[in-house]
Amino acid sequence: MAAQIYSGEKYASRRREISANLAKRPEFHDSKPLPFMTREEKILESSRKLTLISKHMNEIIDPSDKRELYHLNCEVLGIEGNPMALHGDMFIPALTAQASDEQQEKWLSRALRREIIGTYAQTELGHGTNLRKLETIATYDVDTQEFVLHTPQITALKWWPGNLGKSSNYAVVVALMIIKGKNYGPQTFMVPLRDEKTHQPLKGITIGDIGPKLAYNIVDNGFLGFDHYRIPRTNLLMRHTRVEPDGTFVKPPHAKINYSAMVHVRSYMITGQAIMLAYALTIATRYSSVRRQGQIDTTQPEVKVLEYQTQQHRLFPSIARAYAFVFAGAETVRLYERVLQEVETGNVSLMADLHALTSGLKSVVTHQTAQGIEQARMACGGHGYSQASYISEIFGVAVGGCTYEGENLVMLQQLARYLVKSAGLVQAGQSSKLGPLVAYLGAKSDSTSLIDRTPTPGFAEYVKTFQHIARKQTLKAAQKLFGFMEKGDTREVAWNKSTVELNRASRLHTRLYIVEAFVRRVEEVADPRLKEVLTDLLRLHVNYELLDVAAYALEDGFLSSSQLDYIREQLYFYLAKIRPNAVSLVDSWEFSDRELRSVLGRRDGNVYENLFAWAKASPLNKTDVLPSVDKYLKPLMESARASKL
Numbered sequence: 001m002a003a004q005i006y007s008g009e010k011y012a013s014r015r016r017e018i019s020a021n022l023a024k025r026p027e028f029h030d031s032k033p034l035p036f037m038t039r040e041e042k043i044l045e046s047s048r049k050l051t052l053i054s055k056h057m058n059e060i061i062d063p064s065d066k067r068e069l070y071h072l073n074c075e076v077l078g079i080e081g082n083p084m085a086l087h088g089d090m091f092i093p094a095l096t097a098q099a100s101d102e103q104q105e106k107w108l109s110r111a112l113r114r115e116i117i118g119t120y121a122q123t124e125l126g127h128g129t130n131l132r133k134l135e136t137i138a139t140y141d142v143d144t145q146e147f148v149l150h151t152p153q154i155t156a157l158k159w160w161p162g163n164l165g166k167s168s169n170y171a172v173v174v175a176l177m178i179i180k181g182k183n184y185g186p187q188t189f190m191v192p193l194r195d196e197k198t199h200q201p202l203k204g205i206t207i208g209d210i211g212p213k214l215a216y217n218i219v220d221n222g223f224l225g226f227d228h229y230r231i232p233r234t235n236l237l238m239r240h241t242r243v244e245p246d247g248t249f250v251k252p253p254h255a256k257i258n259y260s261a262m263v264h265v266r267s268y269m270i271t272g273q274a275i276m277l278a279y280a281l282t283i284a285t286r287y288s289s290v291r292r293q294g295q296i297d298t299t300q301p302e303v304k305v306l307e308y309q310t311q312q313h314r315l316f317p318s319i320a321r322a323y324a325f326v327f328a329g330a331e332t333v334r335l336y337e338r339v340l341q342e343v344e345t346g347n348v349s350l351m352a353d354l355h356a357l358t359s360g361l362k363s364v365v366t367h368q369t370a371q372g373i374e375q376a377r378m379a380c381g382g383h384g385y386s387q388a389s390y391i392s393e394i395f396g397v398a399v400g401g402c403t404y405e406g407e408n409l410v411m412l413q414q415l416a417r418y419l420v421k422s423a424g425l426v427q428a429g430q431s432s433k434l435g436p437l438v439a440y441l442g443a444k445s446d447s448t449s450l451i452d453r454t455p456t457p458g459f460a461e462y463v464k465t466f467q468h469i470a471r472k473q474t475l476k477a478a479q480k481l482f483g484f485m486e487k488g489d490t491r492e493v494a495w496n497k498s499t500v501e502l503n504r505a506s507r508l509h510t511r512l513y514i515v516e517a518f519v520r521r522v523e524e525v526a527d528p529r530l531k532e533v534l535t536d537l538l539r540l541h542v543n544y545e546l547l548d549v550a551a552y553a554l555e556d557g558f559l560s561s562s563q564l565d566y567i568r569e570q571l572y573f574y575l576a577k578i579r580p581n582a583v584s585l586v587d588s589w590e591f592s593d594r595e596l597r598s599v600l601g602r603r604d605g606n607v608y609e610n611l612f613a614w615a616k617a618s619p620l621n622k623t624d625v626l627p628s629v630d631k632y633l634k635p636l637m638e639s640a641r642a643s644k645l
């Protein structure tokens with residue numbers, strides 16, 4: 001099953017080898033539990049491990065293999081980030097996609113060798129979503145052939161970029177480019193921030209950490225201001241866009257090609273989110289198979305809480321989603337890599353499809369992942385609330401994905417733009433022009449769903465029902481938009497009046513895509529034992545998801561209430577059928593205890609002994625009487641006692 005999850009036996013076994021290798025190297029392990037450390041200690045500890053990784057990486061992984069590096073980072077550095085997180089996640093991808101060959105020779109090679117540390121500085125105090133209104137300006141000085149970076153007011157301060165605050169000495173900075181008074185919109189520049197020897201900020205740079213966050217606190221998200229800070233013209237990233245010495249602007253082949261680093265993260269984060277969801281579910285499912293509380297049959301001992309239907313309903317649909325997301329994530333990365341190659345050869349035609357797909361997936365997957373992790377926490381009762389479970393940290397890191405790389409409700413609208421265009425083609429009788437991701441919009445629905453009308457309904461009946469729902473909502477929302485415009489609203493006003501419905505269409509389209517990705521993968525599985533288990537999981541998934549969106553199909557009679565009953569019964573049937581395999585389904589992700597960092601979710605199942613040992617190790621228990629008691633509580637109680645006398 002691990003080979004299914006990790007798209008092949010080769011990587012699945014490499015993961016095992018890497019974990020086994022690390023198990024023998026205690027210097028790579030956390031020196032104490034992360035929740036017992038202050039933020040400063042965590043950053044120090046992470047830097048220590050990062051340095052070890054840099055030194056010994058070649059002994060453990062093939063450094064050219066991104067997936068092996070990812071696994072090494074998960075094991076050693078973990079999800080709370082590290083001082084070079086953005087270096088790998090965005091700085092290097094931005095240089096790879098946007099720097100010219102000459103620039104790559106100068107900077108990318110140094111970045112890959114870790115001679116310099118960089119980040120991606122785009123978001124500002126005043127603007128994150130609306131990039132066209134960023135306020136940092138890069139004004140071209142023709143005489144000196146330099147760009148002058150400037151922060152004209154407080155809202156123009158860069159704010160949020162990861163590792164900007166304390167770790168990075170370079171950044172790819174996004175600023176509005178002004179040449180001879182003309183605004184050429186957001187462009188990307190390579191900017192030195194700190195002295196390479198002393199690490200002191202360079203003259204003209206104001207820089208620092210923005211303070212603690214919900215989670216992800218090993219990363220020093222930072223602020224950055226420029227005071228008429230000069231960089232050479234050749235620091236504009238010029239793979240696709242150019243500015244000649246005389247200030248002539250040479251347009252890129254696609255207006256949004258500078259957004260490539262964001263598309264990179266959106267493509268990869270689907271898998272990252274699946275893994276975080278699977279972390280939380282591994283912890284909760286294992287714990288639920290140890291925790292005994294209450295009885296189902298009063299003549300029998302207390303049951304494992306995993307026997308309760310409610311517990312299964314709380315966890316198993318999310319287990320199915322984690323599988324669905326990892327399968328969809330693998331497809332997304334393949335498409336991303338293909339588009340990247342095609343852009344290199346000048347073909348930008350697939351950029352819009354990739355942008356639409358990743359915008360929708362990013363939004364739906366992060367939202368459902370956060371929901372699933374929170375349910376996993378609650379499934380662990382009181383112990384879920386303890387940091388010993390580590391689920392609160394997993395939640396904090398994962399839920400950040402709802403905001404970064406484009407706020408979810410905003411990104412759903414990006415997909416909606418694509419869907420509306422597609423609906424326009426359908427309306428104009430040009431369905432043949434629809435791309436493969438939206439071809440279903442041009443098809444005709446059956447009059448009713450055939451779910452439960454055939455002896456064993458196949459997945460095709462479910463897919464058709466999801467298609468019907470997504471198609472109906474897309475065409476209806478687009479019609480709403482067009483209707484407002486026909487009545488005289490501008491497109492922007494009409495858009496704003498239709499966005500709740502448009503975003504619903506985007507979600508339904510994306511959920512359909514996820515179901516289809518799951519079906520595609522299950523159809524490929526050859527091993528009959530794996531196929532059976534994955535088919536059960538897929539059946540659980542389609543029934544659970546359909547029940548969740550059934551209102552759309554009930555309102556036009558595509559589904560009947562008796563079919564809804566059937567879907568519910570199927571759901572309950574598959575909850576029970578999956579129960580014996582539940583622990584194996586989460587264990588198949590093969591997370592080591594080191595990677596999981598959860599006392600509650602350890603593989604040995606010795607939950608109570610482990611919790612007690614953890615509590616005893618808590619820094620507060622180093623002494624019986626805390627200074628706070630000596631200083632305040634004792635005098636408080638003493639004076640209360642005295643006043644009673």
Ligand SMILES: CCCCCCC/C=C/C(=O)SCCNC(=O)CCNC(=O)[C@H](O)C(C)(C)COP(=O)(O)OP(=O)(O)OC[C@H]1O[C@@H](n2cnc3c(N)ncnc32)[C@H](O)[C@@H]1OP(=O)(O)O
Pocket residue numbers: 079089120122123128129130131132162256259260262263265272351352355397403404405406407410414417418
């Ligand atoms: C485990 C933890 C890891 C933690 C790592 C965390 C790292 C986090 C990093 C960050 O958050 S970096 C900052 C990320 N910021 C954003 O994502 C900002 C979101 N905003 C945008 O992306 C854009 O502003 C926007 C919402 C896409 C709008 O851009 P713009 O105003 O320029 O465009 P529109 O007028 O709306 O659309 C025009 C047109 O362009 C198409 N388009 C937009 N983006 C792309 C793209 N990337 N590729 C291809 N096409 C794109 C868009 O669809 C429109 O097309 P048409 O509909 O006109 O055909």
Ligand SMILES: Cc1cc2nc3c(=O)[nH]c(=O)nc-3n(C[C@H](O)[C@H](O)[C@H](O)COP(=O)(O)OP(=O)(O)OC[C@H]3O[C@@H](n4cnc5c(N)ncnc54)[C@H](O)[C@@H]3O)c2cc1C
Pocket residue numbers: 086120121122123126127128129130159160161162216221400403404405406407408409410
């Ligand atoms: C953990 C984390 C890491 C980050 N790392 C980086 C980084 O490395 N580099 C970097 O540059 N940035 C980074 N960011 C910033 C991040 O990309 C932005 O916060 C994000 O893009 C959202 O933008 P915003 O903060 O401006 O939200 P806003 O746009 O202010 O969102 C506020 C509300 O307004 C709504 N809204 C905004 N515009 C519209 C619209 N057009 N239509 C309808 N509703 C709208 C949103 O839906 C939301 O409900 C990070 C953020 C976080 C949380």
